[in-house]
Amino acid sequence: MTETTFLSFLAPPFPYFIEGNLTTYKKGQRHPNRYNLGFFDVIIMKEGSLYLGEENKQWKLLPHDVLILEPNKHHFPVEPCTEDTVFYWFHFQTKDKWCVQKEQKPLEPDQPVPTLHYYSDNNTVHLPKHQKLGNPNELFNRLDLLLKSTVKIRSLAFWETQQIFMQVLQCLENDQHNQSSxxxxxxxxxxxxxxxxxxxxxxxxxxxxxxxxxxxxxxxxxxxxxxxxxxxxxxxxxxxxxxxxxxxxxxxxxxxxxxxxxxxxxxxxxxxxxxxxxxxxxxxxxxxxxxxxxxxxxxxxx
Structure with missing residues (x-):
């Protein structure tokens, strides 16, 4: 796997899911050109190819590639799709500290929480900015379950959606460590x-x-x-x-x-x-x- 940067999130509180879907672009279609979306946009490729840019960086995304676009940056299409392209996407946000870094260093909370016998210290979730999935099927299965949960009655689906979303983030974090396992x-x-x-x-x-x-x-x-x-x-x-x-x-x-x-x-x-x-x-x-x-x-x- 090529060297990548990491988006590191202090947790808890954990990032939370906003919305998502499975989208198909026909040959010639482009990803939207957007500024300051306000939340993280995750692209998980299933079929085809997608050409995306963020500020001064560009990527050609192929099957099993994952890219996380950051809030408050310019996201733009580099060129149209050269074939029919299928990809999952979802948006999420966090209310606590996060940063982009080259190494997986733990983040420290700005205001330490008093240590209690039932309290678990803060952890840092490290999500690669760009990665190639070694075992995509687990993530695809989780994403399918996540999307199904979003079309249920909101009062019943809230906990299910967020729980599955935590599993999706875990898949994204763990895949980089287990590709050959x-x-x-x-x-x-x-x-x-x-x-x-x-x-x-x-x-x-x-x-x-x-x-x-x-x-x-x-x-x-x-x-x-x-x-x-x-x-x-x-x-x-x-x-x-x-x-x-x-x-x-x-x-x-x-x-x-x-x-x-x-x-x-x-x-x-x-x-x-x-x-x-x-x-x-x-x-x-x-x-x-x-x-x-x-x-x-x-x-x-x-």
Whole structure:
């Protein structure tokens, strides 16, 4: 990774999310020419190329590039897009100290906070001004969740949006340190499996999703979790099934379908291999209908 400057933020308080979206520019379109936007503008490239400038600096942004444009500076297009271009963007701001620096030095608060037994000292969040993502899929997944949260009822979505935004900032800060880490890729696979376990997942589809060879995926998962991706998937599905057995009255065939198994017999065998009993007997061990009548076929049990 080429040398870059860092935007360093004193936290807490943490930067907060304002707005964002996924945008497509057609060939020939340009980024807006703007002065003094008033908040940070983050560009995360997904496809194509974008030509941007800020004051006396210029960048050609390609897939998986991230650029943070600063408040109160001139942002301008250098030239039009030469192809259809897709990128995420979001705006954020902070109420506390921040600065641009070449080294990741901690910032000191202007007014020290008295030390209490429950108080955590200030930290400094360092976000690269410009970086190439080593593992973009985790960030893309987080950004998709972030954007989905913004179209929910505001009173319900406020906490969810800001929490996911913190995860986005963490991805941007951590990616620079973990681009070659096998464990980091394994964690990406773990997140993908947890988000998509209900869908058909194979070694081939995972290799396509993460753009690496199937054998490399298996090695990374073995290092981090001592199992292959498909073993992790099966274990996670079985854990979800266990929760359904304890918390719902769904019949076994619906639970099997809900967690991604295509055959009830295979689901039952996998469950028994892990817990030593069949799904039906597991439910009987931990669930008792107080009325003395057998379980129903639907409804959520608190």
């Amino acid at each position: 096998n464990v980091k890729l394994a964690e990406q696979i773990e997140i993908y499996i947890k988000q998509n376990y209900k869908e058909p997942i194979t070694n081939k589809s995972l290799a396509a999703q993460f753009h690496v060879h199937e054998n490399y995926l298996a090695r990374c998962m073995k290092v981090a979790f001592n199992c292959t991706p498909l073993e992790y998937l099966s274990n996670y599905r079985i854990e979800q099934a266990r929760l359904h057995l304890l918390k719902t009255d769904l019949p076994l065939h619906l639970i099997s379908e809900e967690i991604g198994f295509t055959r009830l017999s295979y689901f039952s065998q996998c469950f028994k291999n892990k817990y030593g009993v069949s799904p039906a007997n597991y439910r009987k061990q931990y669930r008792r209908d107080r009325s003395g009548v057998g379980s129903g076929t639907g409804g959520q049990v608190p």
